[in-house]
Amino acid sequence: MGFELAMKALVVSLVLGTVVAGVRPAKTMVPAMYVFGDSTLDVGNNNHLPGKNVPRADKPYYGINLPGSGKPTGRFSKWLQRRRLRRAISRGVSYASAGAGILDSTNAGNNIPLSQQVRYLEETKAAMEAKVGSHVVGDLLSKSFFLLGVGSNDLFAFSTAMARQNRTATQADVTAFISSLVSNYSATITALHKLGARKFGIINVGPVGCVPRVRVLSPTGNCSDGLNQLAGGFDGALKTMLANNKLPGMNYSIADSYNLTQVTLGDPMAAGFSTSDSACCGTGRLGAQGDCGPTASLCANRDRYIFWDSIHTTQRAAKIGAKAFYDGPTSFTTPINFKQLAHN
Ligand SMILES: *[C@@H]1O[C@H](CO)[C@@H](O)[C@H](O)[C@H]1NC(C)=O
Ligand SMILES: *[C@@H]1O[C@H](CO)[C@@H](O)[C@H](O)[C@H]1NC(C)=O
Ligand SMILES: *[C@@H]1O[C@H](CO)[C@@H](O)[C@H](O)[C@H]1NC(C)=O
Ligand SMILES: *[C@@H]1O[C@H](CO)[C@@H](O)[C@H](O)[C@H]1NC(C)=O
Ligand SMILES: *[C@@H]1O[C@H](CO)[C@@H](O)[C@H](O)[C@H]1NC(C)=O
Numbered sequence: 001m002g003f004e005l006a007m008k009a010l011v012v013s014l015v016l017g018t019v020v021a022g023v024r025p026a027k028t029m030v031p032a033m034y035v036f037g038d039s040t041l042d043v044g045n046n047n048h049l050p051g052k053n054v055p056r057a058d059k060p061y062y063g064i065n066l067p068g069s070g071k072p073t074g075r076f077s078k079w080l081q082r083r084r085l086r087r088a089i090s091r092g093v094s095y096a097s098a099g100a101g102i103l104d105s106t107n108a109g110n111n112i113p114l115s116q117q118v119r120y121l122e123e124t125k126a127a128m129e130a131k132v133g134s135h136v137v138g139d140l141l142s143k144s145f146f147l148l149g150v151g152s153n154d155l156f157a158f159s160t161a162m163a164r165q166n167r168t169a170t171q172a173d174v175t176a177f178i179s180s181l182v183s184n185y186s187a188t189i190t191a192l193h194k195l196g197a198r199k200f201g202i203i204n205v206g207p208v209g210c211v212p213r214v215r216v217l218s219p220t221g222n223c224s225d226g227l228n229q230l231a232g233g234f235d236g237a238l239k240t241m242l243a244n245n246k247l248p249g250m251n252y253s254i255a256d257s258y259n260l261t262q263v264t265l266g267d268p269m270a271a272g273f274s275t276s277d278s279a280c281c282g283t284g285r286l287g288a289q290g291d292c293g294p295t296a297s298l299c300a301n302r303d304r305y306i307f308w309d310s311i312h313t314t315q316r317a318a319k320i321g322a323k324a325f326y327d328g329p330t331s332f333t334t335p336i337n338f339k340q341l342a343h344n
Contacts, residue, residue, distance in 0.1 A: 029342035030145045030199070032092035036117045036188075037149035039098030039312065040203070085131060088124050092144060095120050101154035102181050102188070114150055114184075118191050125195055141196035142249075145342055148188075149203035149257075151238075154181055155230050156208065169226075174233060182237045186245070193247045200252040201338050202242070203325070204235040206261040212279045212288035213310035221277055221286060231258060239334065253341040254334045255325035264306060264320070271320060273306050280305040280314060 035041050087093075097112035104113040112120070128137045158177055162169050169177075189200060208214065209227030218224070235258050242252055268276040280299035283290030290296060292309035299305055308314040313321070324332040327339040336344075 029339075030143055031140050032088075032090065032144040033147060034092045034121060034141075034144060034197070035094035035096050035147045036114060036121075036192075037096040037147075037203075038100045038111075038151075038153050039096075040149045040152075041094060041096035041147065085124075085127055089128055089132065089140065093121075093124055096149070099153055100150060101157060102150055102184050103154055106154045106157045114188055118188060118195075121192070121195060138196055142198045144197070145199050145201055145338075146192055146197045147201045147203070151181065151185075151205040151234055152208050152231075155205060155227060155234065159224075159227055159230065169230075174230060178230075178234050178237050181234055182241050185238060186241050189242075189245070189250075190247065193250055198249050198251060199341050199344065200250065201255065201325070201341055202238070202252060203255040203257050204238055205231045206257040207231055207265070210261070210265055210277075211311050212277060212282070212286045212307050215277055216284075216286045216288035216310070251336075251341055251344045253325075253336050253338050255321075255338070256332050256334065257321065260321055260324050260332050264317070268306060272304070273317070274301075274304040275299070276306045278305070279307045279310045281309050286310075 095112065095117035097117065099107040099111035100113055100117070101107065102114055104115055106113070125137060125141070128140070158169070162173075192200070207223065207228045208231050209224035209229075214224050214227060215221045235256075239254060242254060264271050264273070265276050268274070277286055278299075279287030279292065280302045281292035281296050282288055283296050287297070287299075287307075288310040302308065302314050303316045305314050306317045308317075325338050327337050330337070
């Protein structure tokens with residue numbers, strides 16, 4: 001998926017010291033990067049999970065932009081194959097899993113929930129300590145970049161559950177739900193900090209009411225204001241939680257995916273996009289009535305689309321995000337950008 005490629009570029013730039021555009025070499029900024037979250041950051045972990053309802057990007061046209069084959073064999077961290085200890089130390093690990101949410105209950109059984117992803121880091125840490133010692137690992141983790149991107153799936157699950165119960169969420173429902181998300185997110189960050197993490201790059205939830213899969217539910221193809229407000233409410237609470245956190249030695253950067261996406265959707269042409277409401281790969285209206293797969297239709301020029309499939313952005317849109325979060329305008333990161341966080 002697109003975001004994965006751009007985040008790979010970000011990993012390369014942070015770990016190996018090149019810039020996202022890939023030209024200017026610089027010195028190494030962080031020793032490694034550890035990644036947690038959902039499909040926006042899953043590098044193939046779900047390929048290793050059993051079950052037919054597990055979301056996987058293992059079929060065409062996923063991978064179409066990958067260098068070389070263009071096949072959906074993709075890249076994956078292979079952490080679940082337990083063979084990558086050296087790489088875990090020298091580059092980092094992505095534990096992210098498509099479909100995962102902040103809550104264990106979100107899409108339960110079909111992904112690696114965030115709490116389990118943290119437990120996997122615990123295992124990685126123990127294995128690394130056995131190899132190179134706890135002092136080296138403590139130093140490594142404290143200087144490494146912890147990237148988190150999660151929350152959209154919880155919001156989708158909440159809104160689907162409401163629809164299924166044939167009711168509209170009340171303000172009280174929304175408040176309680178958001179506070180459960182933020183308190184579990186906070187517990188996750190505390191757990192990571194306890195394991196030695198100090199630098200947190202946190203991507204907030206975008207205006208998920210504008211993804212083609214949601215738009216197609218409206219006869220006019222409009223965004224869902226309800227879902228966007230839910231995302232905005234969550235992002236606000238997340239920002240407050242982080243600003244109030246008192247974990248010693250912790251630094252963080254919030255990547256404002258919400259604002260960046262709103263700005264891009266507000267004037268797609270300015271960013272070189274011709275289509276902002278439809279999926280490049282999919283079927284039916286807005287390319288959102290069927291999944292991206294071998295029999296789906298594929299747009300002529302994916303660089304002109306914001307959305308690759310009915311939920312995920314294209315590689316080009318993702319690159320714009322990675323660049324903005326890395327060292328873009330201050331309106332897209334709070335209180336510092338990813339580059340400053342890496343340098344801290
Ligand atoms: C919330 O967080 C706690 C602590 O990390 C975890 O044990 C629990 O499973 C989480 N609850 C849900 C519903 O995800
Ligand atoms: C949902 O609400 C609509 C209109 O209020 C009603 O016609 C329908 O029967 C309800 N469906 C269920 C499953 O309760
Ligand atoms: C749908 O979007 C159009 C413009 O794209 C806007 O004029 C209209 O008010 C929207 N409808 C609703 C119900 O929000
Ligand atoms: C990073 O964290 C340290 C320790 O809490 C703090 O003193 C410093 O001001 C933080 N730096 C930034 C840029 O937030
Ligand atoms: C969103 O980004 C735009 C463009 O950079 C900026 O003008 C605006 O202040 C930002 N809004 C928020 C809420 O950060």
